[in-house]
Amino acid sequence: MTPTSYTHQGLLSALIQKLSRRPSSQPHDPTPGVDIGTFHIPGVGEVSVWDFAGQAEYAVTHSMFMDAENTVFVVLYNIMDDKKVQEQQVTWWLCFIKSCNPNRQPDVILVASNADQVDAAIGQDRAALVGQTMQTEFRDHLRIADEVILMDCRKTRTPEMDRLKSLLVRIGAALIHHQRDMPKLCAKVMKRLPKWCKSKTSTKCPVMMWSDYVKEVRELDRFVTEDFLKKSSRFLHHLAELLFITPATSDPIIVLKPNWLGTDVFGRVMAPDYFENHLNRTSEDYVTREELQRVFQDVADVDLVITLLQEFQLCHTFDEETYIIPGLLTQTMPDEVWQPPAEPKVLYFGKQVQCTDSTDMFSSAFFPQVQTCLMRELENRPSLWRDGATCAGKNVEGLIKLSPDSRAVNICVRSVQGDKVQCGKMLQQLENIIADVLYECSPGTGTVENILSARALREHREEFYSYGKEEISKATAESGTVVHPVLQFTEQINDLLCSEDGDPDTEDTKASQPSPWEVDTREQDIMPSQLTDEPQDRERPATRTFPKLVQARARQDTEETKVFQAVQSADDAWEQGTTMPPQLADALQDREDQATRNSPELVQDSVETKVFKPVQTKVDLLSTDMLMATLSIDEPQDVEDPLVKNRSQLVMALRNVEPILDHLQERDILTMEECDVIRAENTPQHRARTMLGILDTKGEDANQTFQAVLRKVDPLAADMLMATYRTEEREDHLNRRRSKLVQAIRDVEPLLDHLQERDVLSTEECDIIRSKPTPQERARALLDTVRVKGENARQVFKAVLGEVYPDALEIMA
Numbered sequence: 001m002t003p004t005s006y007t008h009q010g011l012l013s014a015l016i017q018k019l020s021r022r023p024s025s026q027p028h029d030p031t032p033g034v035d036i037g038t039f040h041i042p043g044v045g046e047v048s049v050w051d052f053a054g055q056a057e058y059a060v061t062h063s064m065f066m067d068a069e070n071t072v073f074v075v076l077y078n079i080m081d082d083k084k085v086q087e088q089q090v091t092w093w094l095c096f097i098k099s100c101n102p103n104r105q106p107d108v109i110l111v112a113s114n115a116d117q118v119d120a121a122i123g124q125d126r127a128a129l130v131g132q133t134m135q136t137e138f139r140d141h142l143r144i145a146d147e148v149i150l151m152d153c154r155k156t157r158t159p160e161m162d163r164l165k166s167l168l169v170r171i172g173a174a175l176i177h178h179q180r181d182m183p184k185l186c187a188k189v190m191k192r193l194p195k196w197c198k199s200k201t202s203t204k205c206p207v208m209m210w211s212d213y214v215k216e217v218r219e220l221d222r223f224v225t226e227d228f229l230k231k232s233s234r235f236l237h238h239l240a241e242l243l244f245i246t247p248a249t250s251d252p253i254i255v256l257k258p259n260w261l262g263t264d265v266f267g268r269v270m271a272p273d274y275f276e277n278h279l280n281r282t283s284e285d286y287v288t289r290e291e292l293q294r295v296f297q298d299v300a301d302v303d304l305v306i307t308l309l310q311e312f313q314l315c316h317t318f319d320e321e322t323y324i325i326p327g328l329l330t331q332t333m334p335d336e337v338w339q340p341p342a343e344p345k346v347l348y349f350g351k352q353v354q355c356t357d358s359t360d361m362f363s364s365a366f367f368p369q370v371q372t373c374l375m376r377e378l379e380n381r382p383s384l385w386r387d388g389a390t391c392a393g394k395n396v397e398g399l400i401k402l403s404p405d406s407r408a409v410n411i412c413v414r415s416v417q418g419d420k421v422q423c424g425k426m427l428q429q430l431e432n433i434i435a436d437v438l439y440e441c442s443p444g445t446g447t448v449e450n451i452l453s454a455r456a457l458r459e460h461r462e463e464f465y466s467y468g469k470e471e472i473s474k475a476t477a478e479s480g481t482v483v484h485p486v487l488q489f490t491e492q493i494n495d496l497l498c499s500e501d502g503d504p505d506t507e508d509t510k511a512s513q514p515s516p517w518e519v520d521t522r523e524q525d526i527m528p529s530q531l532t533d534e535p536q537d538r539e540r541p542a543t544r545t546f547p548k549l550v551q552a553r554a555r556q557d558t559e560e561t562k563v564f565q566a567v568q569s570a571d572d573a574w575e576q577g578t579t580m581p582p583q584l585a586d587a588l589q590d591r592e593d594q595a596t597r598n599s600p601e602l603v604q605d606s607v608e609t610k611v612f613k614p615v616q617t618k619v620d621l622l623s624t625d626m627l628m629a630t631l632s633i634d635e636p637q638d639v640e641d642p643l644v645k646n647r648s649q650l651v652m653a654l655r656n657v658e659p660i661l662d663h664l665q666e667r668d669i670l671t672m673e674e675c676d677v678i679r680a681e682n683t684p685q686h687r688a689r690t691m692l693g694i695l696d697t698k699g700e701d702a703n704q705t706f707q708a709v710l711r712k713v714d715p716l717a718a719d720m721l722m723a724t725y726r727t728e729e730r731e732d733h734l735n736r737r738r739s740k741l742v743q744a745i746r747d748v749e750p751l752l753d754h755l756q757e758r759d760v761l762s763t764e765e766c767d768i769i770r771s772k773p774t775p776q777e778r779a780r781a782l783l784d785t786v787r788v789k790g791e792n793a794r795q796v797f798k799a800v801l802g803e804v805y806p807d808a809l810e811i812m813a
Helices: 011-019 056-062 083-099 120-137 159-178 184-199 210-220 226-238 258-269 289-296 302-311 366-377 420-441 454-458 469-477 541-545 559-575 582-598 600-604 613-618 621-634 647-653 658-666 672-679 684-696 700-713 715-725 738-744 749-757 763-770 775-787 791-804 806-811
Strands: 034-041 045-052 072-078 107-113 207-209 243-245 253-255 322-324 347-355 383-385 388-393 396-402 408-415 447-452 466-468 481-483 490-492
Touching: 034 056, 034 258, 056 258, 072 083, 072 159, 083 107, 083 120, 107 120, 107 159, 184 210, 184 226, 207 210, 210 226, 210 253, 226 243, 226 672, 253 258, 258 289, 258 302, 289 302, 289 322, 347 420, 347 454, 366 383, 366 388, 366 396, 366 420, 388 420, 396 420, 408 420, 408 447, 447 454, 447 469, 466 469, 469 481, 647 684, 658 672, 658 700, 672 684, 684 700, 700 715, 700 763, 738 775, 738 806, 749 763, 749 775, 749 791, 763 775, 775 791, 791 806
Parallel strands: 072 107
Antiparallel strands: 034 045, 207 253, 243 253, 347 408, 347 447, 383 388, 388 396, 396 408, 447 466, 481 490
């Protein structure tokens, strides 16, 4: 569901005018883009009002303005619409608000218009039902006012208008109470804005580049730092005194007249065809430079408009004469674009990024910006449609297709030449683009990643069919095959997964290799592991002591994958009770950490390999003793700091640090200034690295608090961090018997109650465990949490387990 052009366009403008008691005798024209202004509302005070147009075309630009702090969102809908339409339209806007606000719960007021056209009692009942439905649906994400205000937006001095004002006053007072004090620099900048508009810019170009802006501000305060100036400029942005725009690929841009960008630029660029000032497009949905010149000749410099649109990732050009604006594309992708090739043995792979639940949506800017990034980053020019894109590379083709309900993005790659390596490279590149854009313009959207059925892709079915990650993991651990729950056919796991691993120039000898579980002791297949990221002058203990650990795959496979398989085989042996020196486990874990840093997808590509099960028997005890001696001389014997050990994986996993920063600031782990320094970084990876670097200096208490916060807001990253604390002794039965315990613990609830009563688990830890979606995941989370708490906690857990599940206790015997 997207916003549509419905009959009450202009009613929010009328409502604002009535709130401020401004005359509104003129007919109400539809809002073009985002109308930004400051109003004085009697009884409320001075407020900054951002009136967002309801037309679907404009929604592409809305996400740039939807994350303002101290904001009350007034969502206006028509009480005369069908009940389903009302709920769809309100839900769309609430999902949109949530998608742009990952680290806060914004306040929302629902206003139902056209009260004069419905019986008061009937209208109130309808409005109340919509309000109750929305409050139930979004209770964990938005603060929706209890009362839905039913009113005639064109009348003033009504009881409904008074209630709306009272509601604004009450919410506003709460917001102001938590608002940060305005920096003194902001007041100085506000006084200079009119002068800068006249002397430093033109009426058709009220824009300053960051370097010019910094220079002018330092005339006011020569000691101001850029970080503090960014913080102050964000404050002014929230007040609508200026617009502080931070493109993903360049320095900030300062718009001195917010309404110029919102209405004069965006209002014309994205205008629907029935607006007076709109861009005419070619038969291919492109826009010519001449057309841009025609539309903007009286309000803006066309070169500046093009520059801004490119910086905001709203358009792209390949020839400087024809411009592609993905948000204006109207043509859907034809079926003939992605047809089965004549060759019978084409490789297909794919992934799906899907919204988690009904409160999630991709912001309207998401897919158009994905298309812009495809044009910028791919070597060959992609083909684009409103709902899809295709691209091509060396021996590989790619498809990105938006689902009909716009709640899932399907990524497919195929190779007629059977080039799995190139498939992996393109799939990873497309995934990275989608992840980066999702973080930038839809950071509040919850998503899950699925694996597309390769057989369904080969058969070119109308729909995309997928498997969940849990299904894949379970099938990998058991039989190596998976049955699709809908299509009821069986697929090999290694036909579903691809990665960049492998040497494209090496002849494929898979047919001559032993089966996945066969022991391979041929000398030519035993190769030393290379730790490629380590400095050459610092050899790690495991490398010095175990120069020739037995590896698990044939020569043409990559070293990192062989390391992973060796670790997997060691884990299997441990699970079966086979004796293995703890130092060998350290060495293997050491290599696994390095390998997964080099190739994050390894964990998903653990099939079609020759696992050397008795790998631990190939290392003699003399070498083990050497490792112990080396550790005692050169390395601390306690657990390595997990923030250091798992740094690379964490940086990749932490796509959004905002909610983490909020929690750490509330708990006095990070200061406001430190959070601002982190936020000032340009990319998700840089923000994550800066945050982890600051936490490195805070000590063990901060480390523990960070882990607790991470378990709450990002369980996947927390699991990665928790892996550092695996108990090294094989007597740790929670680890040794883990898989059997997970199956035996049918319900964690009674265990949680006992463990919380005995101060083994905190309330927060119990809540995190309860939040897991399946009994098995809750059991795993419980075991992981208890395992890191030390021997006393494990003993208490064992006693509680005996009380609640005596049969499970036998497993630990």
